[in-house]
Amino acid sequence: MNKKLMLLAERRERLIAQAAAQRMALAQGVEPWRIPLARVDQGLAALHYIKSHPAWIVGSAVLLAALRISRVWKQLRSARATWQRMHKQRDR
Structure with missing residues (x-):
């Protein structure tokens, strides 16, 4: 049972490291879109405000x-x- 727990712990560590690497890659891939998407979001917020007033x-x-x-x-x-x-x- 102890060996099984150790294997699970090792697998868990590998998965956590893999998830961190994927998050980093995703963040780098999305970075060029951050400013344009923020502007679109502001435009949509302004449009929503205008429509409601x-x-x-x-x-x-x-x-x-x-x-x-x-x-x-x-x-x-x-x-x-x-x-x-x-x-x-x-x-x-």
């Missing part, structure tokens, strides 16, 4: 539209002022 999407869209309209009005005012200056100079 649709009011943020609507609010953001309204804000962007308002900013664009504001820019358009500024450009139109600038263009109008330029046009008026051109006509004042032409009329002289």
